Amino acid sequence: MKRKIITIDGPAGAGKTTISRLLAGRLGYMYVDTGALYRAVALAAASSNCVEGGDLLADLLKEITLEFRNGQSGPRLFMNGEDVSERIRTQEITMLASRLSARPVVRRYLLGIQRDMGKDGGVILEGRDMGTVVFPHADVKFYLNAAPETRAFRRYKELSEEGVKITLEEVAADMKKRDENDSTRSLSPLKPAEDAILIDSSEIDIENVIERMMQYI
Numbered sequence: 027m028k029r030k031i032i033t034i035d036g037p038a039g040a041g042k043t044t045i046s047r048l049l050a051g052r053l054g055y056m057y058v059d060t061g062a063l064y065r066a067v068a069l070a071a072a073s074s075n076c077v078e079g080g081d082l083l084a085d086l087l088k089e090i091t092l093e094f095r096n097g098q099s100g101p102r103l104f105m106n107g108e109d110v111s112e113r114i115r116t117q118e119i120t121m122l123a124s125r126l127s128a129r130p131v132v133r134r135y136l137l138g139i140q141r142d143m144g145k146d147g148g149v150i151l152e153g154r155d156m157g158t159v160v161f162p163h164a165d166v167k168f169y170l171n172a173a174p175e176t177r178a179f180r181r182y183k184e185l186s187e188e189g190v191k192i193t194l195e196e197v198a199a200d201m202k203k204r205d206e207n208d209s210t211r212s213l214s215p216l217k218p219a220e221d222a223i224l225i226d227s228s229e230i231d232i233e234n235v236i237e238r239m240m241q242y243i
C-alpha cells in the first residue's frame with residue numbers, strides 16, 4: 027500500500043499531538059510535530075538575544091540544525107545535537123514561538139526542513155499550515171478543532187500534571203492570544219485547507235477520532 031502523506035492542522039489544545047502519535051503508531055508511520063520546530067527556533071532566538079533583529083535572526087537560522095530522533099516515549103527533538111524536547115515546552119517559549127512564527131524568515135527556513143522530513147511519505151505531519159502550504163498535495167488532510175473552553179481545559183490539565191503553576195484563566199488567556207496570532211498573521215495563517223476533513227474533538231473521545239480518521243485514510 028502507498029505510504030501516504032497525512033496532515034493534521036488545527037489550533038492549540040485540539041488534540042493534534044496525542045492523536046497524531048496514536049495514528050502514527052496504528053499505521054506504522056513517522057510522526058512530525060512541526061510546532062516543536064517553531065519552538066526550537068524560539069528557544070534559539072531567546073538564548074542568543076536575537077528575537078527582534080531580522081538579520082540577526084536570519085544569521086542565527088543558518089547555524090541551526092534540527093533533527094527528530096526516536097526516543098523511548100516518542101520522537102525527541104535535537105537542535106545542534108542537543109536534546110531540547112523539554113526546554114521548548116515552557117510558557118515563555120510557547121508564546122515566543124507563536125510570535126516568531128509570523129516572521130517570513132522563520133517560515134521560509136522551516137518550510138524546506140518540513141518538506142524534507144515528509145517527502146518520502148509514510149508520515150503524519152501536525153501543525154497549522156501543513157495541508158494549506160507545506161503539503162498542499164498531501165494524500166489525506168485533517169483539520170482538528172474543539173471548543174475554546176475544552177482546549178483551554180485540556181492544556182491546563184496537561185500543564186498542571188507537569189507541575190507548572192498556572193491557573194485555568196491564565197491558560198485560556200494565553201490560548202486566546204495565540205489563536206489570534208496564529209490565525210490572523212498574513213503568512214500561512216491557521217485555517218482549514220479547502221479539501222481538509224473537519225473533525226471536532228469536543229464531544230468525541232480520542233478512540234473515536236482515530237477510528238473516524240482511519241476510515242478516511
Ligand code: DC
Nearest residue numbers: 060061062064123124127153154155
Ligand atoms: O503546535 P504548537 O503549540 O507546539 O506550536 C507552537 C507555535 O508554532 C504555534 O503557536 C504557531 C507555530 N506553528 C506554526 O506557525 N505553524 C506550524 N505548522 C506549527 C506551529
